[in-house]
Amino acid sequence: MNRKGQVSIEYLILTGFIVLAIIVPSAIFLYSVTNQNVQGTLSNQKASDLGNGLVNDAKQMYYLGLYSNKIVEHDVPDNVKYMYVFELDDGANKYYYFGLIISDGKKESVYNFQSDVPLTSEVGTYVTTDDSAKSYIQECQAPGNTCNFFSFKDSPTKPGKKQFKIETKFDGGDVKSSITPFI
Amino acid sequence: MNKKGQLSIETLILYGLIVLVALSAVGALIYFDVLDLGGYLPDTCDLGGKGDLKCEEMQFSGTTLSLGVRNTGQRPIESITIYVEDEEGTHFSGIKSADATGVAVTTPLAPGDIAAVKIDVGGSNPGKVLRGSLKAEYKFKDGAITQESAGNIRITAGI
Numbered sequence: 001m002n003r004k005g006q007v008s009i010e011y012l013i014l015t016g017f018i019v020l021a022i023i024v025p026s027a028i029f030l031y032s033v034t035n036q037n038v039q040g041t042l043s044n045q046k047a048s049d050l051g052n053g054l055v056n057d058a059k060q061m062y063y064l065g066l067y068s069n070k071i072v073e074h075d076v077p078d079n080v081k082y083m084y085v086f087e088l089d090d091g092a093n094k095y096y097y098f099g100l101i102i103s104d105g106k107k108e109s110v111y112n113f114q115s116d117v118p119l120t121s122e123v124g125t126y127v128t129t130d131d132s133a134k135s136y137i138q139e140c141q142a143p144g145n146t147c148n149f150f151s152f153k154d155s156p157t158k159p160g161k162k163q164f165k166i167e168t169k170f171d172g173g174d175v176k177s178s179i180t181p182f183i
Numbered sequence: 184m185n186k187k188g189q190l191s192i193e194t195l196i197l198y199g200l201i202v203l204v205a206l207s208a209v210g211a212l213i214y215f216d217v218l219d220l221g222g223y224l225p226d227t228c229d230l231g232g233k234g235d236l237k238c239e240e241m242q243f244s245g246t247t248l249s250l251g252v253r254n255t256g257q258r259p260i261e262s263i264t265i266y267v268e269d270e271e272g273t274h275f276s277g278i279k280s281a282d283a284t285g286v287a288v289t290t291p292l293a294p295g296d297i298a299a300v301k302i303d304v305g306g307s308n309p310g311k312v313l314r315g316s317l318k319a320e321y322k323f324k325d326g327a328i329t330q331e332s333a334g335n336i337r338i339t340a341g342i
Contacts, residue, residue, distance in 0.1 A: 095327035
């Protein structure tokens with residue numbers, strides 16, 4: 001049997017094995033450490049784009065006039081626990097917000113985007129009047145304040161590109177911009 | 184006796200031992216606080232959230248952690264409170280907080296402006312890194328609810 005170069009091959013295999021044994025665990029470790037930060041930043045950015053985007057779309061439709069409408073598409077981040085539109089009435093004024101709460105199991109982040117124009121939504125397949133997210137907004141617990149929620153559920157809260165219908169319509173005698181998931 | 188691959192085994196053992204000794208030495212240095220790898224990283228300060236606030240300046244010396252927080256949003260802010268927690272307890276324990284100087288209902292922080300927040304943390308260990316979490320609570324001038332954002336800070340304490 002020809003044994004020429006056996007030592008070289010063994011040496012090569014061993015070196016490769018050792019390099020792999022060091023690089024693979026290091027790569028996994030670094031990935032797990034950096035992934036948390038990257039995911040957090042990405043989630044923040046997606047939440048901001050979604051919230052600011054929908055609030056701006058609502059503003060645009062509101063100023064275009066009654067019955068104006070359009071379908072918009074936005075990227076929904078991972079781990080959305082609640083997504084909602086709510087109205088806060090402090091007795092003197094009404095304030096409107098689009099919000100979402102992201103929970104990755106370890107930490108919860110609350111994002112509330114204030115709207116310059118009145119907001120509403122339409123109860124249906126993906127929208128309920130569930131106010132579970134109320135506990136995250138301390139001003140809703142204050143005496144004299146009332147909060148009315150439209151909570152989005154199921155598909156619109158799952159990650160990925162989702163469509164929303166933005167339209168201006170009459171609601172309780174007022175003209176409001178409606179944000180409703182459009183699947 | 185078959186001696187095929189003896190060299191390989193010997194090399195493997197040798198490499199293994201060298202790696203083990205080197206890792207143990209580095210591990211021991213880190214464990215006994217002789218070597219702090221975090222100290223080689225640049226200072227960072229991040230307030231997270233939806234991008235209304237940005238932590239741009241930071242200084243940590245004596246008993247004070249000073250932060251420069253810019254309003255990067257679209258609306259004036261009438262109050263800002265920053266909370267900091269030392270996650271490793273290197274410098275202080277518990278949660279410390281302070282309000283931004285000069286930011287109030289009558290003098291809100293305009294979009295683009297920067298506010299100073301000086302947090303008295305009670306003490307610091309010069310040369311050691313503070314790895315902490317930050318939480319900001321702020322309210323827009325024309326807003327009804329208190330907004331929140333959370334982030335992290337890593338800064339080496341000065342003298």
